[in-house]
Amino acid sequence: MMKKQLLMLFVVFALLAIPLLPTAAQDQVTLVVWDNYVRDAEQAMIETLHAQFEAAHPGVTIQRESYETSDLTTLLPRALSDAGGPDVAMINQGVANMGALVAANLLLPLNDYADQYDWWSRYGMGLHARNSVVADGSRIGSGDLYGVSNIAEVVAIFYHKDVFEELGLSIPTTFDEFEAMLPAIKEADYTPITFGNLDAWPGIHTYGAVLHSYSTPQQIDDVIFGNEGATFDFEGAHLSAAKFKEWIDAGYFSNGFEGMDNDVAAFGEFANKESAMWLAGSWNSGPIIASLGEEAVGFFLLPSAIGAETPYTIGGIGLGYGIRATSENPDLAAEYIDLMTSSDAAALLFENDYLPAVAVDPSVLTEGTLTADLVNAWNTISSGNAVGHYLDWTLPDAGARIQELAGGVVTPDEFVANMEADYMALP
Amino acid sequence: MDSAFRRPFQAYLLLLPGLVIYALFVLLPIVSTVRYSFYDWTGFSDPTYIGLDNYAELIRDPDVLKAIGNNLFFVIFYTIIPIVLGLFLASVMSRGRLKGMVIFRTGLFVPQVMSAVVVGIIWRWLFTLDGPINTLLQAVGIEPRAWLGDFVFAPYAVGAVGTWVEYGLCMVLFLAGVQNIDEELYDAARVMGANAWQQFRYVTLPGLRQQIVVAFVLTFIAALRVFDLVFVLTNGGPGKQTLVTSMLVYEETFERNRAGYGAAIAVMLAIIIVVVSAAVFRYQSRQDAEMV
Numbered sequence: 248m249m250k251k252q253l254l255m256l257f258v259v260f261a262l263l264a265i266p267l268l269p270t271a272a273q274d275q276v277t278l279v280v281w282d283n284y285v286r287d288a289e290q291a292m293i294e295t296l297h298a299q300f301e302a303a304h305p306g307v308t309i310q311r312e313s314y315e316t317s318d319l320t321t322l323l324p325r326a327l328s329d330a331g332g333p334d335v336a337m338i339n340q341g342v343a344n345m346g347a348l349v350a351a352n353l354l355l356p357l358n359d360y361a362d363q364y365d366w367w368s369r370y371g372m373g374l375h376a377r378n379s380v381v382a383d384g385s386r387i388g389s390g391d392l393y394g395v396s397n398i399a400e401v402v403a404i405f406y407h408k409d410v411f412e413e414l415g416l417s418i419p420t421t422f423d424e425f426e427a428m429l430p431a432i433k434e435a436d437y438t439p440i441t442f443g444n445l446d447a448w449p450g451i452h453t454y455g456a457v458l459h460s461y462s463t464p465q466q467i468d469d470v471i472f473g474n475e476g477a478t479f480d481f482e483g484a485h486l487s488a489a490k491f492k493e494w495i496d497a498g499y500f501s502n503g504f505e506g507m508d509n510d511v512a513a514f515g516e517f518a519n520k521e522s523a524m525w526l527a528g529s530w531n532s533g534p535i536i537a538s539l540g541e542e543a544v545g546f547f548l549l550p551s552a553i554g555a556e557t558p559y560t561i562g563g564i565g566l567g568y569g570i571r572a573t574s575e576n577p578d579l580a581a582e583y584i585d586l587m588t589s590s591d592a593a594a595l596l597f598e599n600d601y602l603p604a605v606a607v608d609p610s611v612l613t614e615g616t617l618t619a620d621l622v623n624a625w626n627t628i629s630s631g632n633a634v635g636h637y638l639d640w641t642l643p644d645a646g647a648r649i650q651e652l653a654g655g656v657v658t659p660d661e662f663v664a665n666m667e668a669d670y671m672a673l674p
Numbered sequence: 675m676d677s678a679f680r681r682p683f684q685a686y687l688l689l690l691p692g693l694v695i696y697a698l699f700v701l702l703p704i705v706s707t708v709r710y711s712f713y714d715w716t717g718f719s720d721p722t723y724i725g726l727d728n729y730a731e732l733i734r735d736p737d738v739l740k741a742i743g744n745n746l747f748f749v750i751f752y753t754i755i756p757i758v759l760g761l762f763l764a765s766v767m768s769r770g771r772l773k774g775m776v777i778f779r780t781g782l783f784v785p786q787v788m789s790a791v792v793v794g795i796i797w798r799w800l801f802t803l804d805g806p807i808n809t810l811l812q813a814v815g816i817e818p819r820a821w822l823g824d825f826v827f828a829p830y831a832v833g834a835v836g837t838w839v840e841y842g843l844c845m846v847l848f849l850a851g852v853q854n855i856d857e858e859l860y861d862a863a864r865v866m867g868a869n870a871w872q873q874f875r876y877v878t879l880p881g882l883r884q885q886i887v888v889a890f891v892l893t894f895i896a897a898l899r900v901f902d903l904v905f906v907l908t909n910g911g912p913g914k915q916t917l918v919t920s921m922l923v924y925e926e927t928f929e930r931n932r933a934g935y936g937a938a939i940a941v942m943l944a945i946i947i948v949v950v951s952a953a954v955f956r957y958q959s960r961q962d963a964e965m966v
Contacts, residue, residue, distance in 0.1 A: 321928045324718040347931045351719040443799075445823050447911045503803035506820025512802060643930060650912040654825045668792055 276307045278579055281326065281333040283316045284568060288533075292599050297612030300586055307579065320344055327353040327571050335583050336575040337566035338394045340377050341640040342386065342473075345393055345567070350384025355570040356391035360581040366395050369588055370564065370604050373632055378567040387640075388472030389390030394567020397588045397596065398606040399625050402452045402561035403548045405517065405525040405535060406528065410437060412525075418545070422460060422552040429499045438522035442500040444653060447646030451638050452561060453500075453526045454491045454649045459559045459635040460552040461468075461487040467559075470670065471636040479642075482669040483553065488652055488659035490552070495653055505654060529621050534599050534619055546620035548627065564604045597622075610623075645667050704944075710937035715797040717933035728938035738939060741919040742946075744829065745898050748918070750834030752840050752897030757889055759837070760844025761882070764953025765874050767845075779849070786842035797835045800820065822908050825915055832907050832916050839903070840896060844889045851885035852878060887958045891951050898947050919943045 273401055284293050286332070297309045312333070320339045326332040338345050338354070348354050367375065370470050381390035401525075419425035426670040432439040435497065459467065461483035469477035474509060494500060503521065504544045507513055509527075517525040518538050525531070526549070535544050548558035568584040570577055586592060593603035597611070602621050625657060628634050638645035645666070652662040711728055715721035748966065762780065785793065801821040802806050808818035821831040859877045868876065886935045899918040904910060910917035919939060927936030 306878050324716070324931070328718050335952065343929065343931055347716050347719070351716060353718065439785070445820075445911070446909050478897060503818070503820035505823025506801065506803060507823070508798065643925075647913045650823075651825075653914050654823075 259599050264445070270448065275575050275578065276576060278307060278576060278583060279331075279333045280309055280311045280336065280583065281319060281323065281336040282313055282583040283337055285313045285315055288599065292595055294587060295595065296592055297663075300583060302364070304579070304582075309583075312539050312674070319566075324351070326350060326640065332571055332573075334571055334572065334576055334580045335568055338378075338569040339566050340394070340563075342384070342385065343643070345378070345569075346387055348384070348569075349380040349382070349390075349393060354393045354574050355448065355574065355577055356571045357395065357570065357581070358392050359582075361392055361395070361557050364585045366392075366588065368447040369395065370606070371629060371632065374564050374604070374629070377563060385557075385663070386473045388468070390475075392567045395584050395588045396564035396567045396604050397592060398565035399529075399602045399629070400563055400565060401529045401548070401602070401621070401628060402456050402625050403529070403546055403624055404440075404529065405527060405544050405546055407517075407520055407523055407533065408543060410520065410523045416523075417548045419550055422550045425550055429494065429497070432458060432523045432567045433498060437503050437520075438516065439499040439524060440494075440501075441513050441522040441525040441527075442504045443507030443509045443516075443519045444504050445506055445512075447476060447506045447650055448639070449513070449527075450649035450653060451645050452528060454487070454562045454652070455638055456526055457491050457552075457559055458484060458487040458638075460549050461490070462559065462635075463553070463555070464559055464633060464635070467635050471638075471641050473641065473673075477670075478667060479670045480663055484663045484666070485660060486552070488662050492652060492655070492659050505650070512538060512594055527604050529625070530648060532602075532617055532621055538598055541616040541618060544617050546624055548624050555633070557627060557633040559633040560628060560635055561637060562625070562628055563636070642666060642669055643671065688861075692709050707937045707940055712920050713934040715934040716931040717927060718931075721934065724934070729942070730933050732938055732942060737914065737917065737922055738919070738942075740914050741917050741922045743817060744916060745900070745918050746830055747835055748833055748900060752829075752836045752900070753890060755837045756841035756844045756893055757886060758913060759841040760848050760889065761874075761879070761886075763841070763853055764848035764882075765878050779846075781848055783842040784837050786846075790839070790902035791906050795833065797838075798907060801831055823912050826913050828912055828915050830906055832904055835903060835907065836897070836900065840893045843892065846912065847885045847889050848882055851882045857880035862959045867906045880936045883961070884958070887954060891954055894950060894954075895947055898943060899906060937956040 257597050276451070282293070284290070293447055294310070297311070301307055314369055316339065323333075323336055324347065326349070327336065327529065338348065345354070355364070361375075375392060376388045377657070378394035378396065379390050379392050380387050381534070408420075409494060410432075415433060415438075416428050416431070419428060429439045431524070434650065440453075441456075442453050463483075466481055466483060467476065470479055472674065495504075501507055501513065513527075514531065514534060516522050518535065529546070532546070548560055551558050570580045570584070574580055588605065590605050593605040593607065594611075596603045597607050597618075600618065602625055606626060609622075612622055642648075648662060648666055650664070651657045652659065657665065706966060710721070712725060713721035714724045714727070767779065799805055802808070803818055803820055807821070813817055819827060821827050823830075855877065859881070860873055863873050863877050876955045899920050900918055901924065904916050904918050904921060905924075908916045910921050920943065923936045923937075923943070924934045926939065
């Protein structure tokens with residue numbers, strides 16, 4: 248009797264457990280994705296694309312984990328070494344990041360997939376070079392492709408249209424015109440250029456933009472990609488450092504910039520219209536549009552100081568989607584990347600105030616909006632092969648060095664000498 | 675009473691859970707860090723044994739020297755000033771009878787228990803150009819200044835925040851110590867005509883010697899391993915004016931992918947801390963021996 252009851256109980260439980268068994272026949276696959284879309288506003292956008300992907304691939308579930316870029320960069324090397332790590336992950340460029348991952352054989356070369364899906368035509372080859380790494384990971388700019396990006400960025404100048412109107416200024420077409428505006432703006436009691444450098448990285452953008460204006464793409468490419476004979480000690484570096492310091496001494500940047508943080512104080516100064524311009528990255532457009540709307544603020548490129556037709560400035564493509572070398576589903580991962588970097592995805596990114604890396608159809612732009620200015624600025628430098636670089640990609644101390652220059656503890660020439668010494672000391 | 679000693683097996687069994695956790699999360703990482711310091715290793719590549727090369731590099735690395743120098747500068751603000759301030763507050767609070775003493779004491783201790791990140795964010799705001807500190811100084815005729823971005827003043831500004839965090843610990847330690855000083859000693863001192871300063875100098879101070887040593891070692895370690903507060907306040911800047919050793923460990927290990935070199939710097943920092951702490955305790959026990 249007792250035994251019978253136990254048997255019955257066992258049978259009942261066994262029947263109950265059937266739905267819990269893995270349905271191996273249906274080929275359930277989980278694609279693990281790590282990205283940096285942490286903001287609330289971004290969730291709907293990514294989930295729309297994921298729903299599309301899952302609908303097109305029955306049995307596939309996307310498992311997404313999102314981190315701030317700096318956390319993502321720190322966590323990825325260990326995660327990609329792990330068999331259960333992400334199949335697809337957004338990889339930060341640069342020798343210290345993508346380069347080190349390639350050196351440790353953690354990433355899959357994407358060249359075959361790029362041929363198959365024609366990723367090469369997504370944007371210019373000069374931009375693909377940023378996601379390319381030589382086999383031993385020691386240099387970027389050539390070698391196999393390890394990432395495909397979906398977002399673009401430009402460092403240029405946000406300006407208040409009504410302040411320009413009030414002072415009778417128009418968008419400068421030459422560097423001299425730009426420079427001539429600065430004292431006029433200061434006299435009218437506006438800060439000419441907002442700059443908050445407490446955290447050191449904004450200097451890489453603000454000084455960096457002046458440096459690019461004084462440089463040719465070849466000169467900066469050489470430094471960043473470590474080409475033969477590359478040097479930071481070139482005329483444009485000296486001239487730009489001197490010009491940057493001259494502007495600081497003349498008070499053309501925010502008062503007390505050295506103790507001002509970027510995200511709250513600098514943004515606040517510009518948003519409150521205490522300044523006329525903000526030399527900053529295009530990714531700041533979201534908060535600007537949110538607080539001032541599409542029409543109040545415009546965006547233009549800092550003109551070349553050496554007379555180049557297309558202004559050369561810092562810009563680039565955002566983190567690139569890469570595939571873990573040991574992923575069990577590389578084909579599926581490639582299909583995922585194809586979707587996330589497609590023009591459909593670009594349209595969705597654009598709707599959400601992002602600047603997509605893939606060219607946006609001009610017909611969707613509304614003239615006179617900040618978004619249109621951003622797209623035009625990107626198209627100008629992207630098609631003109633004038634997309635520059637962030638110095639800290641190869642010179643990790645660049646931010647501290649620029650603070651030394653700005654703080655006057657070194658002369659512009661000493662600054663260049665220190666940067667060159669750092670550069671020569673690189674492994 | 676000594677049943678535990680008669681059954682050592684059970685005593686060890688009771689210790690085991692704690693020991694396992696300690697071994698897993700403290701001892702093992704220490705041993706691993708020392709081992710990594712002998713390798714050229716990105717943190718995820720195949721490590722290459724390079725002997726003492728990392729150590730040879732770090733003694734010639736100007737950043738390491740600069741960072742240790744900054745840490746030693748912070749000892750003034752993390753250790754010396756808090757101890758002096760703590761002694762002052764403890765002697766005032768224990769001798770006088772102020773109303774609302776408990777609220778006062780709790781309030782003064784709050785900075786010690788707050789998260790360093792929260793402290794950092796608060797002080798970043800306090801130090802802004804149009805923030806409360808500059809407004810206050812302007813009222814007495816001092817020009818506003820970007821404290822945290824100033825090459826001269828940033829180390830002092832960061833140090834001052836350190837003082838604000840650490841003095842509460844010293845104060846509480848000394849307050850507890852003062853309670854243990856025999857009241858008769860003060861009575862005797864008073865009878866002999868000692869004024870408040872003399873009572874402090876000849877009764878309170880010798881009575882607190884042990885607490886001072888403990889406070890010194892705790893705050894000294896805090897000054898040498900500080901990371902979060904500086905990371906939030908200045909990120910080591912301007913230039914490298916507030917760069918500290920633990921920040922360098924972080925940068926080398928996670929930003930420059932030189933985990934072996936980062937480990938070597940960490941080991942060096944640990945050795946400095948252990949040597950100084952051991953020297954201080956040894957000095958104290960010798961003093962105690964002399965007093966008996």
